[in-house]
Amino acid sequence: MTESAMDVVTSEIVDPHVLLITINRPEKRNAFDGATARAFEKVIDAYESDDDLRVAIITGAGPTFSAGQDLAAAAVGDFGGTERRGGFGVMGVRPHKPLIAAVEGHALAGGLELCLACDLVVASSATQMGIPEAARALVAVGGGLFRLPKRIPYHIAMELALTGESRSAEYFAQWGLVNKVVEPGEVVGAARELARKIAASGPLAVSASVEIVRRAYDWAETDAWSRQMEYADPVMASEDTQEGIRAFIEKREPVWKGR
Known part of the structure; x- marks a missing residue:
């Protein structure tokens, strides 16, 4: 089979409820063409639909997390996006579950924008990140220009x-975009440790919290009180909430059912 049909994106369950997604084009610095974006979207769809999966980690094979769009592919009209989820098969419509970027190597251009599509970022001390598009007379249209100033101060985002x-x-990390910096070779392990902590929380509460935090930037505080309840109310009425309360009272670990 050709690269476009086989293994450009791989996934495996590495811990209970934790999925590891790997961009597997190291010879292309894990850049995205259309086939890679479609494969990525397929994996994200499977992650979102599997009730047993609670957290996904995204990483890249080889020395680079992702160089973004495959420019050689773009030159012949093959862009790394999908009709439904958008850029790289995830940037436009993200799953209703948390994503952790495990950056073992550079994350430039669309690579940084992929990090911005994630909810947490763990990176190596050897990692370099940025959106170099303007220096090449391009524009970062994978979310970088509107997501970055929501994550770090305006003037810092503008300079970059x-x-x-x-x-x-x-x-x-000093501006809050990266959650944790670790030594080279330790990124996926650190991301798995973080993922296990998230997976131990109530899955319905985690998904609701993800949605509220993502939308909080766009809500006026006067509206936020009621808007948050669209996501919180179903959780408060769930079996898991009752289990969480009972487990706390009985001083034991909760057993989540996701309902």
Whole structure:
């Protein structure tokens, strides 16, 4: 089978309720063409529909997390997006469950925008991140220009957008974009540790919390009180909430049913 039909994106369950998704085009620095985006969307769809999966980790094979769009493919009109979920098969419509970016290597251009589509980021101390598009007379249209200033201060985001310069993972950590910086080779392990903590929480509450936090940027505070309840009310009425209360009173670990 050709690369477009086989293994450009792989996935495996690495811990209970935890899915590891790997972009598997190391010879292309894990850049995305159309086939890779479609494969990625398929994996994201499977993650979202599987009630036993609660957290997904995204990483890249080889020395680079992702170089973004495959420019050679773009030159012949083959862009790394899908009609339904958008850029890279995830940027436009994200799953209703958390995504962790495990960045073992550079995350540039669409690679950083893929991180911005995730909810948490773990990166290596050797990682460089940035959106270099403007320096090449391009525009970062994978969400970088409107998501980045929601995650870090406006003037810092503007400098990165206009100069195209990359910065270290430590730099992004000090502004809050990267949750944790670890030594090279330890990124996936650190992401799995974080994922296990999330997987131990009530899955319905986690999904509702993800949705509320993602939307909080766009809600006025006067509206947020009622808007949050669209996601919180079904959780409060769930069996899991009752189980969580009972487990706390009985001083035991809860057993979640996801309902």
